[in-house]
Amino acid sequence: MTKVNKTEALSGSHTSFSEAIIQWQKKHGRHGLPWQQSRDAYRVWLSEVMLQQTQVATVIPYYERFLASFPDVISLANASSEQVMAHWSGLGYYTRARNLHACAKQVVKEYNGVFPPEPELLAQLPGIGRSTAAAIAAFSYGVRAAILDSNVKRVFTRAFGIDGITSSKAIENELWLRAESLMPEGVKQIQSYTQGLMDLGATLCARTKPRCSDCPLQNRCVALATNRVADLPAKKLKRAIPTKKIVMLILLKDQHVLLEKRPDCGIWGGLFSLPELLFNEQGMTKQASLHIERHFGHLDSITPMRKVLHGFSHYKLEITPYRCNLTARSNTISEDTHVWYPLEQCEQAPLPAPIKKLLLGMMA
Numbered sequence: 001m002t003k004v005n006k007t008e009a010l011s012g013s014h015t016s017f018s019e020a021i022i023q024w025q026k027k028h029g030r031h032g033l034p035w036q037q038s039r040d041a042y043r044v045w046l047s048e049v050m051l052q053q054t055q056v057a058t059v060i061p062y063y064e065r066f067l068a069s070f071p072d073v074i075s076l077a078n079a080s081s082e083q084v085m086a087h088w089s090g091l092g093y094y095t096r097a098r099n100l101h102a103c104a105k106q107v108v109k110e111y112n113g114v115f116p117p118e119p120e121l122l123a124q125l126p127g128i129g130r131s132t133a134a135a136i137a138a139f140s141y142g143v144r145a146a147i148l149d150s151n152v153k154r155v156f157t158r159a160f161g162i163d164g165i166t167s168s169k170a171i172e173n174e175l176w177l178r179a180e181s182l183m184p185e186g187v188k189q190i191q192s193y194t195q196g197l198m199d200l201g202a203t204l205c206a207r208t209k210p211r212c213s214d215c216p217l218q219n220r221c222v223a224l225a226t227n228r229v230a231d232l233p234a235k236k237l238k239r240a241i242p243t244k245k246i247v248m249l250i251l252l253k254d255q256h257v258l259l260e261k262r263p264d265c266g267i268w269g270g271l272f273s274l275p276e277l278l279f280n281e282q283g284m285t286k287q288a289s290l291h292i293e294r295h296f297g298h299l300d301s302i303t304p305m306r307k308v309l310h311g312f313s314h315y316k317l318e319i320t321p322y323r324c325n326l327t328a329r330s331n332t333i334s335e336d337t338h339v340w341y342p343l344e345q346c347e348q349a350p351l352p353a354p355i356k357k358l359l360l361g362m363m364a
């Protein structure tokens, strides 16, 4: 590792920040990712939305399946919401999928199927924030625009020794000012610089165990010079995460399972899931049986299954699944909100990952 001189780090060094990033990206950055093979704004946009909150390795197969089914913005805009959600199933943060679909429709309607090059216009489309808009504009159209995703925030707070919670308005404003002022002059190198910042944040300047000895910023990094790499970015105080307990009903008849469409907002919004009840320690099986007889059909047998625990950012969900065999289906079940789905096709259903896993595990 280059010996770090504290005074030099705190005052910056002679090579410009952007130049260091650009040179490093050209030699050591990522160049073979599927969405890097094209400047097509549709592909860039799709990858950028998928990469929000999700790792590259997880995104690649989803990105490829999406492109195979929806090769352009028009085919995505024309797809049904069930088709879009089924392709997103398992990727999480489903608001992204709903926004993606709404955005495709808006681009077709308002821009004749061509994403505009202006970051300000891109940022007005559903699911595209300021940083994503800048990335699309830079990668697709070579526009000089600053990005600031969570990885880049980590690089900046460490490289410049910025204290404070990065989601606070004051720190975020300071980081945006940095992002704007650090960009290279002109547009020639904007793509290498933007990609370099992303690559550095995702590979070297990782949350834990950053590889400072390989970093092009090591001779100017304030956190490294002042031994604060592990302390930056400042961490939010952790609040205790509550657990919500529910029962999910796996209602089975003639090799079909009853799925319920969730409302468009809230967790798993727009996906299908299983009918649920709030869990109650006392007499749950009897309560569930009465509920089923009243709403779904005649019950033959009901068996509690092993609990499933699923984590969201703000709470944990503890699911107690009940396997319920019916002798007859109720004919009052609304077809607007429910569907009897063939069990053997569950793999392709627009289901949240833990529910799909539960159903597939039950059939194995």
Ligand code: SF4
Pocket (backbone or CB within 6 Å): 155, 158, 159, 204, 205, 206, 210, 211, 212, 213, 215, 216, 217, 218, 221, 222, 223, 224, 229
């Ligand atoms: S030297 Fe280490 S902490 Fe500083 S920017 Fe590079 S990887 Fe991050």
